[in-house]
Amino acid sequence: MADETLLGSLDLAAAASGDPIITFFGGGAHTAEALMDKAARTAAVLRDAGVRPDDRVGIFIANRVEFLWAYFGALWAGAIAVPLNVSLRGAVLEHMLAETSPTVLIAEQARAPDLEAAVAATGLKPRTFFVGDAATGTDRDLDAALDAADPAPRADREPWDLQTILYTSGTTGPSKGVTHCNRSLVALADNATWILGYRREDVAYTDLPLFHANALLMSFLPAARVGAPTFVGARFSASRFWPSVRACKATVISILGSMIPILWQAPERDDDAENDVRVALAVPAPSSYFDALERRFGLRLASLYGLTDVGLPVGTPEGRGRPGLCGIPLPDWECRIVDEHDEEVPDGEPGEAVFRPRRPFVAPVGYWAQPQATLESRANLWQHSGDVLVREPDGWLRFVDRKKDAIRRFGENISAFEVESVLELHPVIAEAAVFAVPSELAEDEVMAAVVLEDGSTCTPEEIFEYSRERLAYFAVPRYIDLRAELPKTATAKVRKDVLRGEGVTASAIDGGPVGRSGR
Numbered sequence: 001m002a003d004e005t006l007l008g009s010l011d012l013a014a015a016a017s018g019d020p021i022i023t024f025f026g027g028g029a030h031t032a033e034a035l036m037d038k039a040a041r042t043a044a045v046l047r048d049a050g051v052r053p054d055d056r057v058g059i060f061i062a063n064r065v066e067f068l069w070a071y072f073g074a075l076w077a078g079a080i081a082v083p084l085n086v087s088l089r090g091a092v093l094e095h096m097l098a099e100t101s102p103t104v105l106i107a108e109q110a111r112a113p114d115l116e117a118a119v120a121a122t123g124l125k126p127r128t129f130f131v132g133d134a135a136t137g138t139d140r141d142l143d144a145a146l147d148a149a150d151p152a153p154r155a156d157r158e159p160w161d162l163q164t165i166l167y168t169s170g171t172t173g174p175s176k177g178v179t180h181c182n183r184s185l186v187a188l189a190d191n192a193t194w195i196l197g198y199r200r201e202d203v204a205y206t207d208l209p210l211f212h213a214n215a216l217l218m219s220f221l222p223a224a225r226v227g228a229p230t231f232v233g234a235r236f237s238a239s240r241f242w243p244s245v246r247a248c249k250a251t252v253i254s255i256l257g258s259m260i261p262i263l264w265q266a267p268e269r270d271d272d273a274e275n276d277v278r279v280a281l282a283v284p285a286p287s288s289y290f291d292a293l294e295r296r297f298g299l300r301l302a303s304l305y306g307l308t309d310v311g312l313p314v315g316t317p318e319g320r321g322r323p324g325l326c327g328i329p330l331p332d333w334e335c336r337i338v339d340e341h342d343e344e345v346p347d348g349e350p351g352e353a354v355f356r357p358r359r360p361f362v363a364p365v366g367y368w369a370q371p372q373a374t375l376e377s378r379a380n381l382w383q384h385s386g387d388v389l390v391r392e393p394d395g396w397l398r399f400v401d402r403k404k405d406a407i408r409r410f411g412e413n414i415s416a417f418e419v420e421s422v423l424e425l426h427p428v429i430a431e432a433a434v435f436a437v438p439s440e441l442a443e444d445e446v447m448a449a450v451v452l453e454d455g456s457t458c459t460p461e462e463i464f465e466y467s468r469e470r471l472a473y474f475a476v477p478r479y480i481d482l483r484a485e486l487p488k489t490a491t492a493k494v495r496k497d498v499l500r501g502e503g504v505t506a507s508a509i510d511g512g513p514v515g516r517s518g519r
Helices: 006-016 032-048 065-076 089-100 110-120 142-147 182-196 213-225 238-247 259-265 290-297 371-377 416-423 462-468 496-502
Strands: 022-024 028-030 057-062 080-083 102-108 125-131 164-166 176-181 205-207 231-232 252-256 278-284 301-302 305-308 311-315 333-338 351-357 383-391 395-400 406-409 410-416 429-438 444-452 480-483
Touching: 006 032, 006 182, 006 213, 006 444, 022 065, 028 065, 032 065, 032 142, 032 238, 057 065, 057 089, 065 080, 065 142, 089 110, 089 176, 089 290, 089 416, 102 110, 110 125, 125 142, 164 182, 164 305, 164 496, 176 182, 182 213, 182 311, 205 213, 205 333, 213 231, 213 252, 252 259, 259 290, 278 305, 290 301, 305 383, 333 383, 406 429, 406 444, 410 416, 416 429, 416 444, 416 462, 462 480
Parallel strands: 022 231, 057 080, 057 102, 080 164, 102 125, 205 231, 205 252, 252 278, 278 301, 444 480
Antiparallel strands: 022 028, 164 176, 305 311, 333 351, 351 383, 383 395, 406 410, 429 444
């Protein structure tokens, strides 16, 4: 069953092609054999550092080859890989570290201050290795440790063995670690192939982060499993996107969230359709300009509905994307649209999407260290998405809205609870309610209604600065509204529905669009 494991996928890639299977712009090309050699040496370093089977290895690296060395090295050692968003800091990062208790951390040297502060706050004492020029020559230099290591024997892992913890955004509480076994991760990759039709002659391109599921499990892994190469950019840039796609002759790409309107709204060029792209994964699928976007860029659009908590249960069959629709249930999945009592609603009526796998271990195992949350998410033996969808009469599904108190911005899911928790640590903020308001793009903007302690003063500008220092760039509120009080129910719960209905009030201060620098 090697083809149902992550490391078995590298075997498939090596058997299919001796050419590089991944190339980083500015970071070199790497074959499957080279990745496996580095994974085996990383595993030796991890074992020497005290990592034992099923220990956790935290990975705090963006789009560079060392991410893959660390990720596959953890699996080679029999450990559980925990990729972490490199933009995280403060209380949110502390929570993830405290919950998973990694034995070893592998991180970019540039992220050392945020990571070390979070580790110190937890009281944990993991062995930490760094990558990057500043780490050279130190006792925590991963490259030096790998040069001195002999390849370790490969751990024997089965399709149902736990391999990865992927953190998703919290909605009514802190972020949850979703536990994936080999089969559930490989199923994501194989379902991506069902949607996008990966084949040996394809070339994948992504500039999405490898620590998220799309780039790792829906671009690199499915391409590798058929022997196709993947090219990786550092991050999305509207000006660099199409030149990069053309340079590597990409045939399969992903454009998610705000990337879609950004590329669409860019000035038209005579060479827009001069590319080799066969299919682009577009989530959400645009409605009003779906056909026009296909014509302009000379490609076909595919779409899907998936969650870290659930997996990938819905997608468009290869070459059959439709405006505004996310697809049909994939062969591995059952889907129902239900009301608040889990009773199925008629076609055309909105309801919560619930899912059930047709094969064992296709779905995630559950939430790490949170058995009650796992149980609640699977009420009546169906995995509840917390999202509202509509089933059309022909069986296709359309996404409507999120039931959960979550916000999506820059392709990232944001927990309103976590942003509120950080704001309420401010010495003069008594209460904060964080919610989504419409963006000029396809996703959301973050707004915070804030109540100060009696007799205290604080300006929105001070709160913006406070947020930039403690939150990932994508979670920093764009709008701050200082209020005397928040609307509440009779049981003292904040009425988020009222706040969303009011939207951006006249009294709200606009901090301006937020970039990756937090400004």
